[in-house]
Amino acid sequence: MYCKLDTDPLTAEEDSPHFSKDVNNCKHEALEAEHEAPSSNESKNEKVVPEFYNKAQKYWSAVPATVNGMLGGLGYISAIDIQGSRIFLRELKVPGKKLALDCGAGIGRVSRNLLIPIFETVDLVEQDAAFAEKAREICTSESVCRNSLGEVYNMGLQEFSPTHKYDLIWSQWVLGHLTDPDLVAFFRRMRLSLQPGAYLCIKENVSTSKEVIKDDEDSSITRPLESYERILREAGFRIVRKVRQQNFPKGLFPVYMIACKSQPLGGN
Known part of the structure; x- marks a missing residue:
């Protein structure tokens, strides 16, 4: 499952033929305001998060x-x-090439074109059953030189707990579909599922303000870059590389790639 490649309401041009004007109606709202009910009524809060998903x-x-x-x-x-x-990835010099994980794999676009040419085996996590089935088809077609498709986990990232150790975990355009608490928990599970020296890489839209931007249409949020950095540190990662994607059309949210390693015990 993917987050939509949306326009940034602060920079989008209304006369651009590629972008929907409806996006300009997005409001800046904190994620906590969406999911955090008053402590005196926790039962209401329990109903909010499932509805978000x-x-x-x-x-x-x-x-x-x-x-x-x-x-x-x-x-x-x-x-x-x-x-x-x-x-x-080339500049990152990933040490191991045996097993990778594609989180929020959709129809296997990233697995097929980015990960399978590098790794011996690639596992996928994808919540939508139709997307997962298409990913199986794409990643096992005759054009794929090696039989590299591993496990396909048909579930949401908020529920997924790996049973393997990975040389690379790649997550792209999906983390906006997780609440902050679930995102921290997801990162912590991924940290425990990395081989020594392996990387967690995320590629996500980020807001150009310091606010979280909510999209009611696909029930997702766009976080500031600083929020991802903070949550990664909270989950026990240290950021080793951060790069903005270049050559995307004007008006879209900035897209950043962040590579992380597990923070050693006692590290700052």
Whole structure:
């Protein structure tokens, strides 16, 4: 499951033919305001979080299992996206090449074009059943030189707990579908699932303000870059590389790639 490649309401041009004007109606709201009920009424808070996930699942169930569907109508940027990620990984010099994990894999676009050419085996996590089935098809087609597709986990990241140790965990355009507490918990589970010296890499839209931007249409939020950095540190990671994706169309949210390693015990 992917977060939509949305326009930034602070920078989008209304006359651009590629971007929906509806995005400009997004409001800046803190994630805590959406999910944090008063302590005197915890039962209401328990109902909010499932609705946040249920709305997202319903939205993506209506999206076509195509590259254009995964990228919110901007399928033409897929090659630029993959090239930017490929350069990022090349410069990172990932030590192991046996097993990688693609989180929020969608139809397997990133697995097929970025990870499978590098790693012996790639596992996928994807909540939508139709997307997961398409990913199996794409990642086992005749054009794939090696039988690199491993496990396909059909569940949300808020529920996923790895049973393997990975040389790389890649998560792209999906973390906006997790609440802050679930994101911290997800990162902590991923940290325990890395081989020694391995990397967790995330690639996400970030807001250009210091506010969280909420998208009611697909039930997601766009966090500031500083929020991801803070949450990663809270989960026990240290950031070793941070790069902005280049050559995307004007008006979109900035997209950053962040590579992390597990913070040693006692590290600052």
